[in-house]
Amino acid sequence: MPQDVEDLKDLFENAPCGYISVEPAGRIIKANQTFAAWMGYEGNQLVGRRFQDLLSIAGKIYYETHFAPLLRMQGFFNEVALELLCANGSRLSVLVNAVERRDDAGRVRFIRITIFNASDRRRYEQQLLEARRAAEQASAELRELNLTLEARIEKAVQERMTAEDALRQAQKMEAVGQLTGGIAHDFNNLLAGITGSLELLRRRVAQGRLSELERYIVAAQGASKRAATLTHRLLAFSRRQALDPKPTDMNGLVAGMEDLIRRTMGPAVVVEVVAASGLWTTLVDANQLENALLNLCINARDAMPDGGKLMIETGNRWLDERTARDRDLPPGQYASLCVSDTGTGMPPEVIERAFDPFFTTKPIGKGTGLGLSMIYGFARQSGGQVRIYSELGRGTTMCLYLPRHFGEAEAAEAAEAARGIEAPRAEQGETVLVVDDEPTVRMLVTEVLEELGYRAIEAAAGPEGLRILQSNARIDLLITDVGLPGGMNGRQLAEAGQAVRPGLKVLFITGYAENAVISHGHLEPGMHMLTKPFAMDALASRIKRIITGG
Amino acid sequence: MSVLQRHNVHVSGSGSQAMVFAHGFGCDQNMWRFIVPAFADHYRIVLFDHVGAGGSDLSAYDPEKYATLDGYTADVIELCRELGIRDGVFVGHSVSAMIGVLVARRAPELFAELVLIGPSPRYIDDEDYVGGFSEGQIHELLEFLDSNHMGWSQAMAPVIMGNPERPELGEELTNSFCRTDPEIAKRFARATFLSDNRTDLAKVGTRSLILQCSEDVIAPPCVGEYVHRAIPGSEFVLLNATGHCPNLSAPEETIAAMKAFL
Structure with missing residues (x-):
């Protein structure tokens, strides 16, 4: 081959x-x-x-x-x-x-x-395919994990939120517990004073020792007033207090308080008042504003344990769109009342919580933690705002902004009651309809009225009161509670009454004025409001003034 | 998508009578390339691909519908009706020969003549019936298909499968004719090799021609003879051609037999 x-x-x-x-x-x-x-x-x-x-x-x-x-x-x-x-x-x-x-x-x-x-190659291919299948399975598992991860995170977040809600609720309950505990304690003290005085009063009357009555009466009245103040504070905190806003000149209000503030501050604190000229009038409950001012001053004093300077300053502020949004207010004109101290100042985390109810930096027993939250509630309810400016070691400025009111300021009505003028007697036949579901209140009001010479007609519920209003009976004034049983509240009764008796004069007496009922404290013409508890004298002069158109 | 697009239907030729060519398992309408020219002058030629093969719409593949030959039968009837075919000639290869039998039973008006090339009503032996495969062999086929990609390098198959936007990858490795999606081919194999349409044969009232190859592993001569015996009045031609695709390996002989019948 x-x-x-x-x-x-x-x-x-x-x-x-x-x-x-x-x-x-x-x-x-x-x-x-x-x-x-x-x-x-x-x-x-x-x-x-x-x-x-x-x-x-x-x-x-x-x-x-x-x-x-x-x-x-x-x-x-x-x-x-x-x-x-x-x-x-x-x-x-x-x-x-x-x-x-x-x-x-x-x-x-x-x-x-x-x-x-292709034996070897087929083996490699087999391994390659297995590796690929494993990779695909791993990727599928990873995808699955991703999907469930999202769900798991969502669940965890949900649980966390539920837990936080529960915690908040628990904190709230704790706070309510502290509050009610504290209030129960205070109220018991006050009630002890009142019931004790009444008890002694009864004994002394029984013993005929009439000359000693005055001191027990004064003691009971004092305790009652303090109880009234306490409930006011609580209502202010819950922003459900019945505000009686009036056009108010804050400069005048500050001037009226200045002497009290100076005495409260003590000798180590220099008090300076800077009153802006031409200060705008604000529509505000003057009593509450006084409370707020006093509260701010006391906080300032407490921030200056070694003394310092307290400055009270009023001013006019224009809040433009941006500033107003920043302060959570409608843009417009505001009058401001600022209280500054040269005290310890607050760190940001304290500022952040300063308005929280029951938050306090003061030692136990020194503060309720309600002061600032009360002021905040009052400011917001009045259509205004409170702001804190503070620097650690330099001091704090607290500013109240209250909306401008276009109109003249009124003289404080409180002064009238405070003067304790002799209650005026009724004219012949003047009749008052009293509607209240609480018999004691009805009885007291009726007695005051009759003492003043008025004729009183009583009703326990709205529909009953309305029937009387729809009759021919002479009614010079309707005095009614706001919260009434029988499907008709005081406001509805008053409106229905005014429908049949145009110009009917109305005086609401209420423990607290629900916003919806009293429309943010702005009353219709001819309608007036008195918050419980009230002094009988205040009731009497109020009745007379309303009836006589004063 | 219309039924014509779904099946990649091509209509050509000049004649009034339709001649519909149906490819079998493993191929597409390309397998008729040597036969069609002989009839294009006298017939309206209709070529199509079964769903899953050739240029058909693969997205139309519904495993449930095509689990048996009924789905394929319904498709043929649908597309023939769409084309307005009546009294045409049906030329079916391999499994499509049986699909033609089923069509003739369900819609006898469509076709006047059936040309059945390499038909088998049942591939698995059954008592006296000889189908050519034992049950074990067919199950070996199906098991093998379940774990292997037949026909091309297995390592490349996932690449092809994973790149549907690059079909040329598959074509380079396999061929430019008879494209089949391997996953669909597996299911088609199951539908084909597990079918048993023996009882349908006797009910065919259409004139039929059976073309049988001499040596055919898929459909041995005895199966063709069985079909011939079962279809009343059918004609039977045993070709000299060997293998399973006389239309490709012996087109002249196939054409001659068809023309003699028609």
């Missing part, structure tokens, strides 16, 4: 791939040594067999349905993954290329099939 033929034969027989030639119908004409060895046959044992018969069943079906048609259509196929069945029954993974060889007339002479052993 010539050298080059031998060389080519070696190349064919011992190539690293299987070579076979098959006739067009698939019968093997020639197979190389490499392929025969892989398959476990002698070379000539393969000749005459069909290539597709060497395939596994799946390979056979796919070959017939997919790759034979493909070979026929495009003349070749490449890298088709198939499985061969070896002589010993084992399987060999292979990649198969096939190409048609045609004669000059275009007829298929034979098909050359090249077979690559």
Whole structure:
């Protein structure tokens, strides 16, 4: 055999791939040594067999349905993954290329099939596929985790919020507990004073020791007044106090308080008042404003244990859109009342909580923690605002902003009652309708009225009162509680009464004035308000003034 | 998408009678390329791809609908009605031969003639019936398909599957003809090789020709003879051609047999 033929034969027989030639119908004409060895046959044992018969069943079906048609259509196929069945029954993974060889007339002479052993490669592929499946599963799990993570975070946040709500509720209850505990204590003291005085009063009357009555009366009245003040404070804190806003000149109010403030501050504190000229009038409850001013001054004093300077300053302020928004107020004109001290100042975290009810930096027993929250409640209810400016170690300025009122200030009415003028007697036949569900109150009011010479008609509920108003009876004044049973409150009764008796004069007496009922303290013409508890003298002079149109 | 787009329908030829060609498992309408020219002058040629094959709309593939041959049968009826076909010629290869039988039963007005190339009403042997495969062999096929991507390098299959926007990846590795989505091919294999339509044969009232290859692994001659016996009045031609696709390996012989019948 010539050298080059031998060389080519070696190349064919011992190539690293299987070579076979098959006739067009698939019968093997020639197979190389490499392929025969892989398959476990002698070379000539393969000749005459069909290539597709060497395939596994799946390979056979796919070959017939997919790759034979493909070979026929495009003349070749490449890298088709198939499985061969070896002589010993084992399987060999292979990649198969096939190409048609045609004669000059275009007829298929034979098909050359090249077979690559793909065992290793198939193993890598298997590993690759498994790695890919693992990666996909991991990614799916991660996605799942992400999804549940969101839900878990949401749940945790929800739980946290619930816990915070519960904590806030608990804090509130604790605060209410402190408050009611403190109030119960104070009230019991006051009640002890009142009931004790009344008891002694009864004994002394029984003993005929009438000359000693005065001191018990004074004691009982004093305790009652302090109780009234206490309830006022509580109502102010809850912003449900019945404010009696009047056009007020704050300069006059400050001037009236100046002497009291100086005495309260003591000698170590220098008090300076800077009253702006042309100060705008504000519509405000003067008594509450006095309380607020006093409270601020006492806070200032407490911030200056070693003495210092207290400055009270009034002023006119224009709040533009931005400033007003910043202060949570409608833009417009405001009168300000500022109290500054040169005391210890407050850190930001204290400023932030300064208006919280019961928040106090004072030692136990020195402060209720209600002062500033009361002032805040009062300012907000009056359509204004309170702001704190403070620097640690330098001092604090507290400013009250109250809306400007267009109109002249009125002289303080409180002064009138305080003067204790003799209650005026009634004219002939003047009649007052008293509506209150509380018999004691009805009785007291009726007695005061009769003492003053008025005729009193009583009713315990709204509808009953209205029937009287709709009758021909003479009614010069309607005195009614605001909160009434029977589906008609005092305000509704008053309005229904005015509908049948235009110009009917009305005096509301109330423990506290619900905003909805008294419309933020702004009363209709002819309507007046007196808050419980009230002095009988105040009631008497108020009645007379209303009836006489004063 | 219209039914014609869904099936990548191509209508050509000049004739009044329609000739509808239906490809079998593993291929698409390309497999008729050597046959169609012989009939284009006298027939209205209709070529289409089953959903999942060739240029069909793969998104229309509904595993439930196509779990049996009924889904494929419904498609053929739908597209033929869309084209207004009546009394046409149906040429079906392999599993589509049986789909043609089912169409003839359900919508006999569509076709006047059936040409069934390599038909098999049941691939699995059953008592006296010889289908060519044992039950074990068919299950080996289906199990193999469940864990392997037949036909091309397995490592590349995920690449192809993961890059639907780059179909050329798949084409380079496989071929430009007979494109089949491997996942759909698996299900089509299940629908095909588990089918048993033997009882449908006797109810065919359409004139039928059975073309049988001499050596066919998929549908052996005895199966073709069974079909011939079962379909009343059918004609049977045993071709010299071997393999399962005489329309590709022996187009002249196939054409001649068809023309003789028509």
